[in-house]
Amino acid sequence: MGKYIARRVLLMVPIVLGVATLSFVLMQLAPGDPAAAYLGDKATPEAVAQLRHAWGLDQPFLIQYVQFLGGLVIGDFGPSFIFQTSVLELLKLRMPATLMLMLVSVIFAVAISVPIALWVAATKSPTAAVVSRLFTATVQGMPAFFVGTLLILVLGVNTGLFPVGGYGRNLGEHLYSLVLPGIAVALTICPVLIRSLTAALNDSLSAEYTNFAMSKGLSRSKTVANYAFRNAGITGVSILGIQVGHLVGGALIVENVFAIPGAGSLLMQSVLARDYNVVQALTVVFGILVVLVYLLTDIVYSLVDPRVRLGG
Secondary structure (H helix, E strand, O other), X not given: OHHHHHHHHHHHHHHHHXXXXXXXXXXXXXXXXXXXXXXXXXXXXXXXXXXXXXXOOOOOHHHHHHHHHHXXXXXXXXXXXXXXXXXXXXXXXXXXXXXXXXXXXXXXXXXXXXXXXXXXXXXXXXXXXXXXXXXXXXXXXXXXXXXXXXXXXXXXXXXXXXXXXXXXXXXXXXXXXXXXXXXXXXXXXXXXXXXXXXXXXXXXXOOHHHHHHHHOOOOHHHHHHHHHHHHHHHHHHHHHHHOHHHHHHHHHHHHHHOOOOOHHHXXXXXXXXXXXXXXXXXXXXXXXXXXXXXXXXXXXXXXXXXXXXXXX
């Protein structure tokens, strides 16, 4: 396991380098000028040129690229042009809210998907199957921002049960304010989880060991709980890990809907303001986060099923 983790960590280097390079190139090719955007429409060309020089934006492409990679190695993403502080300080301030939202979303996704899949597989009821298909088809056709808006109207504005925006001031308020956005993000991956878990449970129930258990008098629901779910859980862990990219994208969008001061709102502000350093830093950080989650998924996969041998 130690050798496997070490190899995977080494493989992260070219992946992170590729993500960093791509984000740097795209920001260089993006239209607009951070200096002009910062100074406004009435700024003179001389003032814009002076600010570009102060920020180092007038240097050749390769020099800027080497400086960017050099700062990345030591964890220095440079200053934010717009927020007038270091990018690292902005990340420390904004990333916890995004990570908390992703964690809450995973909990809601599991809490919603697992009971539905168990219900369909354990009862083998046509009604359960129809309800499951209707739910997954409906949710899959709704983007996260639309679901978030519906939740705000139904459970926030009309009933007042949950806050419609903000993040609170302590852990309890943080969690309370993340209920609606967490559900909105979770629903983006629930259809895939439900279908995958249901299929895995049905495959396990058609295996010889489960047929033998039921032939001995064990009920279908107990067979699902004691035998089938354990093997189907391996599939669930894998699918959940694969869906982390959707979680990241959903969290970044939903943050803007619920006015959560996280990395999503920071990314939106930075893109509009052409704040190159912040956008590049967030891209790299989320790239690293996705790769780390994939690594964690493989480790958990091997722990859930000891028969798995991680060799590459």
